[in-house]
Amino acid sequence: MKIKLLHEKLNNYLTKNRLKSTKQRDIIVETFFETQGEHVKIEELLELVRKKNPQIGYATVYRTLMLLVDAGVAHQRHFHDGQSRFEIESAHHHDHLICTECGKIVEFENNTIEEIQEKVAKKNKYNLTGHKLELYGVCEDCQKK
């Protein structure tokens, strides 16, 4: 999704819920949107944000990320290391292939897997609402080492 659309979506959400826009919030949102393709942890985003304004606190970044998730412009992920990571909402669903050595993350889509998942759910009479698929391995670069 284009950044412009994300801003629109977010602004709609803010208006609809009578929320305000502030200096801090603007910086955090702007910085988060600059992480296109990454999967930032709260601490990482905080660090980036503080380069622009060192006064901003952890809790504000945390709450802004929650806001972005609620507004539907960010996705929260929990990979194997236990910390939350956030990525920009993208048009297409995708899963992740993660290097256990360097942490590099490749995103991929696979319709066949999605279809089988639906079948498995149906067979067990579950009404599927979501799923989580993560592949862990060692990337090419790390294999060389």
Add this chain to the structure above:
Amino acid sequence: MKIKLLHEKLNNYLTKNRLKSTKQRDIIVETFFETQGEHVKIEELLELVRKKNPQIGYATVYRTLMLLVDAGVAHQRHFHDGQSRFEIESAHHHDHLICTECGKIVEFENNTIEEIQEKVAKKNKYNLTGHKLELYGVCEDCQKK
């Protein structure tokens, strides 16, 4: 895997590492092995264990579970609720279908998904070491409510 084999595997591990068997450890292991097919949390196992010996502490259950994982007779899982759950090591790899309402867990195997995962990894030149697939949905019983 049969309980008997698990005991054997565990005993080998204990011997190999010069670890001792104790009253507490025996009770915890026995109780854990009785949870066949379940995915117990530490607290849950502690409660079961305390029915047999109320003096046993949380840390002992915790450490025993770590031991079982190290010995290869238990698997540690992290589902969506953030708490660790433990299941008995089973011969066949399987994934989980989890009810978000009541927490019921169905285990399933699907070779096609496994194969595709390998392909995805290969295509990206990752050396696959593990994966995590969880389906979330609402089970039949909970749909009725």
Add this chain to the structure above:
DNA sequence: TTTCTTGCAAAGACTTTGCATCCAT
């Protein structure tokens, strides 16, 4: 003004660990 936001610090929820004591070998 009124209501939302911020930043700090404190509280939670779990998981891990230090240590004196206890127990199996």
Add this chain to the structure above:
DNA sequence: ATGGATGCAAAGTCTTTGCAAGAAA
């Protein structure tokens, strides 16, 4: 007697929240 095991309490991690003070609208 040794060295591992236990229980408790304390320390870690990360995530959430209460609150007084500060900004939007």
